[in-house]
Amino acid sequence: MSIQRTTSIPPIVEHPRITVIGSGYLGATHAICMASLGYEVLGVDVDEEKIAALSAGTVPFFEPGLPEQLVEALDSGRLSFTTDFDEAAAFGDVHFVCVGTPQAEGSHAADLSYVDAAFEALAARITRKALIVGKSTVPIGTAARLTALVAETSPLGDELEVAWNPEFLREGFAVQDTLHPDRLVFGVASEWAERQLSAAFRPILDDGTPLIVADLATAELVKVAANSFLATKISYINAMAEVCEATGADVNLLATALSHDDRIGGRFLKPGLGFGGGCLPKDIRAFTHRAEELGVGQAVAFLREVDDINNRRRLRIVDLIRELAGGDLAGKRIAALGAAFKPNSDDVRDAPALDVARMLYLEGAEVRVYDPEANANAHRAYPDLEYVDSMTEAVTGADVVALLTEWDEFRQADPAELGRLVASRRVVDGRHALDADAYRAAGWEFRALGRPAQPETVALVVDLKDRSEALSA
Numbered sequence: 001m002s003i004q005r006t007t008s009i010p011p012i013v014e015h016p017r018i019t020v021i022g023s024g025y026l027g028a029t030h031a032i033c034m035a036s037l038g039y040e041v042l043g044v045d046v047d048e049e050k051i052a053a054l055s056a057g058t059v060p061f062f063e064p065g066l067p068e069q070l071v072e073a074l075d076s077g078r079l080s081f082t083t084d085f086d087e088a089a090a091f092g093d094v095h096f097v098c099v100g101t102p103q104a105e106g107s108h109a110a111d112l113s114y115v116d117a118a119f120e121a122l123a124a125r126i127t128r129k130a131l132i133v134g135k136s137t138v139p140i141g142t143a144a145r146l147t148a149l150v151a152e153t154s155p156l157g158d159e160l161e162v163a164w165n166p167e168f169l170r171e172g173f174a175v176q177d178t179l180h181p182d183r184l185v186f187g188v189a190s191e192w193a194e195r196q197l198s199a200a201f202r203p204i205l206d207d208g209t210p211l212i213v214a215d216l217a218t219a220e221l222v223k224v225a226a227n228s229f230l231a232t233k234i235s236y237i238n239a240m241a242e243v244c245e246a247t248g249a250d251v252n253l254l255a256t257a258l259s260h261d262d263r264i265g266g267r268f269l270k271p272g273l274g275f276g277g278g279c280l281p282k283d284i285r286a287f288t289h290r291a292e293e294l295g296v297g298q299a300v301a302f303l304r305e306v307d308d309i310n311n312r313r314r315l316r317i318v319d320l321i322r323e324l325a326g327g328d329l330a331g332k333r334i335a336a337l338g339a340a341f342k343p344n345s346d347d348v349r350d351a352p353a354l355d356v357a358r359m360l361y362l363e364g365a366e367v368r369v370y371d372p373e374a375n376a377n378a379h380r381a382y383p384d385l386e387y388v389d390s391m392t393e394a395v396t397g398a399d400v401v402a403l404l405t406e407w408d409e410f411r412q413a414d415p416a417e418l419g420r421l422v423a424s425r426r427v428v429d430g431r432h433a434l435d436a437d438a439y440r441a442a443g444w445e446f447r448a449l450g451r452p453a454q455p456e457t458v459a460l461v462v463d464l465k466d467r468s469e470a471l472s473a
């Protein structure tokens, strides 16, 4: 779809009133941050409990910095919440749709029912020229389909325009990423839409944030392409970890050496238990599914391998834990440190940590899970596991300690103190987050994915260095 440039562009609203449909991680953060930037914002959700909590100043999930921003935004009088779509349609000049696109039941495709419902609900009610902006991650072609749906449903016909504005925020850094994004991407079908959307991001654009204006399909693709790239980078280093495991090489040293090449860089090159969460796993699957529908499945066939490598890390850490436990997990007490898919989040969607805890449990281990923030969500997802309220409780009497999510609390724990609590000093570091030397010095048997059981590599390097020094002498 190309951008139509016309001479008579309808007027835009310079300081638009904003609605945000969907009050999950993405929507609540977007609504709160837009209000903090000075816009009048109405947050909308069908979930009455969520809306009641947000209206009362409570963020219904863990996100550092967001609760303070919410209270400030509510106090400013610029932010309110509702479950009423009539109110939303009447309020907004720019409507952001931030509802979920989870993996569909029994398929790799994205479930678009929430997105469709939000667009339809708005289109049926909006009675003045406005812009509906999709922020949810969707398969390519969705925005074009929704444009047709809106034109059919709306009493305004194609006066009511659709744009796409993908969101790249990371959980744990949501406020920072929303207020200071590294780029903005606008997928628009008209110059009016571009101008209206720019007015909705004026303070961020005035900050010098790079803006990429694109067609709708490219804007949709940017998001899945970015997440696929990140997932591929993580699986690449984890594939190298598999090679390291077969050769006695050390993937940590390998990643460090690679990271000094500016063309490669060190970010998202951290080996370990791999990626999880509400985005990367389902996005690469939905992308593969959509590419196959479009007849270009071969172009992204490697993403299946990326997914497989990622899942094999979970199996491999179970192997390591079993090995340390003496070959059989039945009846062994395992401390599972972490349940969230990454630190500073209480999100357990497709969490590698929780998946590992579940597999250990299924092999008969007595698993005690402790996560500083995600215990409640984890309990809802897997009620059969035992959850405890502290790291001390988790490790006391453990036969093996498994570090599964790299929270600071676990990184900073003193190996000598922990050693006094466990039944056996055996630890598996699933996230390359612990100081192996400190643990070994405190008498622990220390194992990590992609690293030799004993630090032979370093010894060998020293040995070779000595020899080459001797040779050159």
Ligand code: UDX
Residues within 6 Å of the ligand: 167, 168, 169, 170, 171, 172, 227, 230, 234, 267, 268, 269, 270, 271, 272, 273, 274, 275, 276, 277, 278, 279, 280, 341, 342
């Ligand atoms: C991701 C994208 O980063 C973000 O831009 C997008 O908008 C949503 O999806 P998020 O899911 O919050 O964000 O988490 P991210 O920080 O990207 O981490 C994803 C997973 O990869 C985590 O499980 C993390 O532990 C893992 N990871 C990350 C690694 O295993 N190694 C790394 O080097 C980096």
